[in-house]
Amino acid sequence: MRHFPFGVSGVVMNAQGLLRPVRAALLPLLSILTALIVGGVIIWLAGPKLNGDWLGVKFVLDGYAGLFQGAFGSQKAIISTLVRATPYIFAGLAVALAFRCGLFNIGAEGQLALGALFAGGVGFSLHGLPPLIHLPLTLLAGMLGGFLWGMIPGILKARTGAHEVITTIMLNYIAAQLTGYLLNGPWKDPNPNNVTAQTPKIAEAAHLPLLLPGLHWGVILAFLAAIAVWFFLWKTTWGFEIRTVGANAAAARCAGINVSRNIVLAMGLSGMLAGLAGAVQVAGVNYRTILGFNAGYGFDSIAIALLGRNTPLGVVLSALLFGGLRNGATLMQFRTQISSDIISVIQALILIFIAAEQIIRWIYRVRVPSGLSEQVTLSKGWGKS
Amino acid sequence: MTRGRFLFIIATIIGLIAVAVLLRTKDVPPEIVAASVLATTLRFATPITLGAIAGLYCERSGVVNIAIEGMMLAAAFGAWSAAAVTQSLAIGLLAGILTGMLMGLLHAWLSVTFRVDQIVSGTVINILAIGLTGFLDSQVLSKAHLNSAGLLPQLPIPVLSELPVLGPIFRQQPIAWVSVIVVVISHYVLFYTRWGLRTRAVGENPRAADTVGISVRKMRYANVLIGAGIAGLGGAYFTLEAVPSFEILITNGRGFIALAAMIFGGWTPFGAWAAALLFGAANALQINAQQFGIPIPSQFVGMFPYLLTIIILAGVIGRAVPPAADGVPYETE
Numbered sequence: 001m002r003h004f005p006f007g008v009s010g011v012v013m014n015a016q017g018l019l020r021p022v023r024a025a026l027l028p029l030l031s032i033l034t035a036l037i038v039g040g041v042i043i044w045l046a047g048p049k050l051n052g053d054w055l056g057v058k059f060v061l062d063g064y065a066g067l068f069q070g071a072f073g074s075q076k077a078i079i080s081t082l083v084r085a086t087p088y089i090f091a092g093l094a095v096a097l098a099f100r101c102g103l104f105n106i107g108a109e110g111q112l113a114l115g116a117l118f119a120g121g122v123g124f125s126l127h128g129l130p131p132l133i134h135l136p137l138t139l140l141a142g143m144l145g146g147f148l149w150g151m152i153p154g155i156l157k158a159r160t161g162a163h164e165v166i167t168t169i170m171l172n173y174i175a176a177q178l179t180g181y182l183l184n185g186p187w188k189d190p191n192p193n194n195v196t197a198q199t200p201k202i203a204e205a206a207h208l209p210l211l212l213p214g215l216h217w218g219v220i221l222a223f224l225a226a227i228a229v230w231f232f233l234w235k236t237t238w239g240f241e242i243r244t245v246g247a248n249a250a251a252a253r254c255a256g257i258n259v260s261r262n263i264v265l266a267m268g269l270s271g272m273l274a275g276l277a278g279a280v281q282v283a284g285v286n287y288r289t290i291l292g293f294n295a296g297y298g299f300d301s302i303a304i305a306l307l308g309r310n311t312p313l314g315v316v317l318s319a320l321l322f323g324g325l326r327n328g329a330t331l332m333q334f335r336t337q338i339s340s341d342i343i344s345v346i347q348a349l350i351l352i353f354i355a356a357e358q359i360i361r362w363i364y365r366v367r368v369p370s371g372l373s374e375q376v377t378l379s380k381g382w383g384k385s
Numbered sequence: 386m387t388r389g390r391f392l393f394i395i396a397t398i399i400g401l402i403a404v405a406v407l408l409r410t411k412d413v414p415p416e417i418v419a420a421s422v423l424a425t426t427l428r429f430a431t432p433i434t435l436g437a438i439a440g441l442y443c444e445r446s447g448v449v450n451i452a453i454e455g456m457m458l459a460a461a462f463g464a465w466s467a468a469a470v471t472q473s474l475a476i477g478l479l480a481g482i483l484t485g486m487l488m489g490l491l492h493a494w495l496s497v498t499f500r501v502d503q504i505v506s507g508t509v510i511n512i513l514a515i516g517l518t519g520f521l522d523s524q525v526l527s528k529a530h531l532n533s534a535g536l537l538p539q540l541p542i543p544v545l546s547e548l549p550v551l552g553p554i555f556r557q558q559p560i561a562w563v564s565v566i567v568v569v570i571s572h573y574v575l576f577y578t579r580w581g582l583r584t585r586a587v588g589e590n591p592r593a594a595d596t597v598g599i600s601v602r603k604m605r606y607a608n609v610l611i612g613a614g615i616a617g618l619g620g621a622y623f624t625l626e627a628v629p630s631f632e633i634l635i636t637n638g639r640g641f642i643a644l645a646a647m648i649f650g651g652w653t654p655f656g657a658w659a660a661a662l663l664f665g666a667a668n669a670l671q672i673n674a675q676q677f678g679i680p681i682p683s684q685f686v687g688m689f690p691y692l693l694t695i696i697i698l699a700g701v702i703g704r705a706v707p708p709a710a711d712g713v714p715y716e717t718e
């Protein structure tokens with residue numbers, strides 16, 4: 001007989017209707033907790049064993065204290081967490097939307113780059129427009145850039161069966177080369193003091209206004225985007241078709257749904273959301289397009305979508321968490337010299353536990369039924385769809 | 386692998402060399418450029434060949450492996466740090482293979498034991514490899530101030546390496562030679578041994594294989610581990626054979642290109658090798674473009690391997706059929 005302190009499962013089973021959100025959140029929360037513990041062990045293994053520190057444990061705890069203070073410990077910390085989380089929300093929604101259609105979009109990084117290129121191009125090359133025109137134009141350009149870049153793997157998949165996992169990764173590298181060419185060449189900021197690969201500053205009229213000091217309006221746009229994605233996927237016919245294709249492409253085809261069209265549409269919209277993430281970084285944070293600003297967003301957004309179980313609310317919450325972790329890592333590194341790269345490790349660990357939830361069930365003896373989210377199978381070999 | 390594809394690959398490689406020869410600056414003789422491109426082609430194809438063979442073992446047994454990139458990255462790190470600590474290249478090589486296998490064990494554990502979606506499992510390993518190598522590099526290595534153990538020496542083939550123009554082609558380092566041997570051995574193992582037959586059976590029809598008493602689980606674990614070890618060797622190439630240092634993201638997508646090479650090669654060792662040589666040639670052109678002053682913006686030459694991958698995957702040059710049970714977790718009844 002084993003009894004574990006995590007007796008939540010019984011309650012959960014009894015009050016099904018009321019506690020549905022709690023049930024849905026239980027496994028992700030336990031995954032995060034476990035990942036933080038394992039991450040702590042890794043920090044402990046790699047960290048110094050100082051005198052007067054009981055076996056080096058205080059070092060780990062100090063690190064985590066810095067991490068959470070830096071993330072959520074003050075108004076200033078929360079504001080920069082929100083700024084960090086903004087592109088994560090867009091990009092996480094992008095990956096989640098594609099997932100709902102049974103597509104694995106690893107290309108958010110490239111789509112962000114194209115969004116930023118289009119937005120930056122419109123931002124710095126036009127002058128004298130009123131903000132009411134220039135700002136929306138900039139953001140729309142970013143969305144268009146991401147849409148087009150996302151559509152390419154969609155078309156390739158629908159037409160030829162080329163698997164989007166590889167084509168989106170290849171397009172990331174191509175986007176990086178393209179950005180490198182433009183920002184080192186024709187679009188390089190001509191300012192004689194400039195040595196980095198970046199465009200000139202965008203016009204003042206293309207800036208996202210500030211909501212609070214240090215916090216631009218992008219975060220509100222991100223929340224609106226989450227609502228829009230929810231509405232689109234669950235309240236419109238197009239969204240229903242996309243989800244049907246994701247659940248069972250063969251059945252969708254039998255029901256008369258045009259699978260190819262939905263694949264192209266879902267990849268395009270996914271790219272559009274990622275492109276908007278890039279545009280918002282240009283219009284709200286950097287005020288120009290900078291080479292490499294998007295590094296790491298591709299994998300981060302996958303982690304966010306999976307942790308959020310591909311639901312808009314889940315994506316927003318996980319984006320806030322990862323935004324907080326990335327933001328708090330700066331204070332952690334400053335205080336304890338723990339490298340901020342540990343966040344990627346923790347992220348991978350969270351993913352492991354989310355993906356193989358049996359591990360979590362086994363550790364905590366949780367008896368939550370699986371299948372709370374609609375399962376989407378991604379890998380059926382590389383064969384034709 | 387059809388004859389059409391082989392012809393396409395050979396034609397493209399010759400075409401790439403022709404481009405390099407035509408665009409060279411006039412003071413370099415054409416045969417020098419051609420031989421140099423060929424020699425670098427063989428060198429650059431090494432990690433792609435090994436990565437593709439790694440993927441081959443996994444996928445022939447029915448486990449999709451998009452984690453080759455992560456396995457190679459982790460192995461590049463493991464090989465370099467072990468070699469630097471012990472000042473022994475042999476131990477570094479061994480550590481690289483073992484690091485790869487460790488990542489492979491995780492992949493097998495997640496995708497065979499827990500039946501996690503294999504693409505998700507592969508992505509997890511890629512993220513973990515980036516995170517772990519980045520963290521350990523900045524947290525441990527950069528503070529330890531280790532000295533590199535150097536690079537693996539060239540092993541020139543006697544006589545052939547003395548040839549006037551073609552000589553450089555036969556002066557390669559050990560992992561490059563081993564990659565060729567691995568291709569030949571893998572062909573033999575997969576198509577002429579009982580082990581290979583069982584591996585393919587498990588990848589094509591696991592239910593039938595199970596019925597005749599082959600353990601699907603064991604075969605998949607074993608093949609993922611073998612593949613991961615080969616990917617580990619490919620990872621060691623980056624830090625023990627190419628450059629004597631570890632850098633963040635040093636594999637730079639070569640693992641994904643290896644995957645494309647495996648697919649283009651129609652899940653056969655020689656096909657994968659030919660495709661890897663094609664990618665190697667594309668890479669070699671980029672390096673030689675800088676060396677011999679070929680006037681194309683480097684970014685556009687740099688795009689070429691990735692564009693080529695997309696074109697190849699789109700099936701412009703014919704299609705290949707993957708193992709039937711590739712990517713499908715197996716559940717015993």
